[in-house]
Amino acid sequence: MSTTALPQNYITNRATTATAWIKSWLLTVDHKRIAILYLLSINFFFLIGGAAASMVRLELVTPQGDLMSADMYNRMFTLHGVVMVFFFLIPGIPSVLGNFLIPLMIGARDLAFPKLNLLSWYLYMGGGLFALSAAVFGGVDTGWTFYTPFSTSYSNSNVILTIAGAFIMGFSSILTGLNFIVTIHKMRAPGLTWFRLPLFIWAHYATSLIQILATPVVAIALLLVMVERIWHVGVFDPALGGDPLLYQHLFWFYSHPAVYIMILPAMGVISELIATFSRKRVFGYEFIAFSSIAIAILGFLVWGHHMFVSSQSVYSGLVFGFITMLVAIPSAIKVFNWTATLYKGSISYRTPMLYALGFIGLFIIGGLTGIFLSVVAVDIHVTDTYFVVAHFHYVMVGGTIMAYLGGIHYWWPKITGRMYNEAWGTISALVVFVGFNMTFFPQFVMGYLGMPRRYHVYPEEFQIYHVMSTAGSTILGIGFIIPIVYLLLSLRYGKIAGDNPWDAPGLEWQTTSPPPTFNFETQPIVTEEAYAFHPEAAIKDAEAWRPGSPL
């Protein structure tokens, strides 16, 4: 650390030699340090996936395939999909923010199984190594879904290496979920009943349930793909007597709930941000808590909506479509409750709040188009077009990234002990929001007009939308680079944050910033509900307001 102004904490180190210092990080069992390891490695994968996306967008500027061949293009969007889904979106918020905050928020000294937590990180890195080496040795061209029989019999790219990577990463995800469930059940501070838990915890609990229930199913499906590829036995390839639909069923049984592994923790983050920056108890706390659980449960019953154009019967299509619409209910409950929380709140437009509001905007667009897609007739019309691409980017990517960035900014003072530059924060939040919409909104339009996904050449009439989308993605890219710069600078030049810069009520704000290794000097005891803002907090805010001050 550059200064000694910060108190003794989990980052400071008694290591005297470089090796001891490296060991103290790589062999740490402190959940906060493991969260930092995740933060660095997940951002690294995010940059790789982002680079692949940039290549894809660049190729699409012109209708001809001038930058890369069709085959290269296939490998590029597969790299983008695999890295982003398995190595950024799924582990993103739980492994970084969840890991750091869950013990702090429930007043525990660590997660229930610290060594298992470290093992999760190593599994994540191991899986990442496999996936990246597959890319280095020529890449994969199956798309991130690894559909059979193409992936098992016909693709001559590095399918096995990539799948092995996703398989190993799956176990990292399972162990994280398991650790969270046990921690939330057994490690809560005295007085912290279930209905006093922050909604962030509820959201992570629901996420963890999905992780331990759904991930093993995709693990076995991927294992079968690998074995079929090696032994040429027909499990999924119809030419060998197998059933390709079985793969789709097993795959989407995981991969639809996986969307909720991405979005539920994001919703947890948003609940925290909205409450803090409106200085109000979250409206309808119980509804938001249970809607997380409802989304987790319903998420297991809708995988068939990915298979409307497979040979699935019309009746099952209709049933899956109907249940998919039901998911909109708990999702809408959350949005309405957040909006109601804002109502008559003392709102301050700080950077995390901007991200939270951005999340709500993107999530509404993504969610509503999801309802369009659950209608079988509409879905058949736009299947495998950019409409679907735009929809899932709005929900999975827009939702998760806004919450991830918002959460990183909100807890940055807790994690590092320093404040970031508020002006640059505001700018980057706006740039990300604008860039995101500019990238993906044109895709709704061209998808509806019939632009299919996964093609690197296209008719001229779509060029205008593609150029807009690529221009938007450049803005989006800049929006991601700005925070990297000012957040890194804040480590050295940032103001010392103090224990509770937002004047927020959660347990994590009661300890020092950054927290000591065992989180709390004395065991906290909880006597009130979550989000217990003092009634006079809003009045104090109003008095402290000066023209130009963000609060």
Place this chain on the structure above:
Amino acid sequence: MATTTHGHEHNPALQHHYDTPGQQKEAATLGMWAFLVTEIMLFGGIFLAYTVYRWAYPEVWAAAAPHLNTPLATVNTVVLLVSSLTVALSVHAAEQGNKRQLVTLLLVTILLGAAFLGIKFTEYGEKFAHCAGYANPLAWVTGGERLGEAECLVPGANFLFPAEAAAESGAAAGEAAVAHQPGMKSPHQLFFFLYFCATGLHAIHMIIGISVMGGITWMAARNKFSPAYFTPVEIGGLYWHLIDIIWVFLFPLFYLV
């Protein structure tokens, strides 16, 4: 850990982040149960594949199942059930603080587990020996007795199901027509593929289970447990029971139907 906020340093089994041994034990047990749920979902995928294909090719399943070695598998089932009993007894012994009995029972469990694997690999060996053209694994090693009728039940390029070969050479069974489609292999192979996958995955779990039991035995021998603390024995036992239960499902599905 210089200034501690908790005064349990005297209890070496209690990790720093737990308040009480009871809390630690509950956490470990809940963790194990959650893990067992994950394991069930893992095998669930294979069971689903099994169900789908059994539904699709019932007569193939009926023809293929008798080619597995049911007597050996029955012996194995008994071996595993007895090992479940010894595990349960070892938990009881740990509760009583009876170290000698605990170590003995754990060793017996490990031996039974090893016996199960030995028998399992004999079964596998038989299938592989048939592919190599020998009547049994022993003959394969010593170069003894050859197999009468050609047969290879290991999935792969050489797979050969006897009834299917006969059908191909003469009668035009519906199945043979399927087999004659270009590139179409027999669904019989699917049965054996799922058999090897499911039992192989189970065998991997057995190997893990045996090493876990080995570790627990070692801890027990070094007096790590007392009537107040024997959580590893308990959760190791839970894991062992799960492996047994999975076998109890695999056995009838593959051998008896």
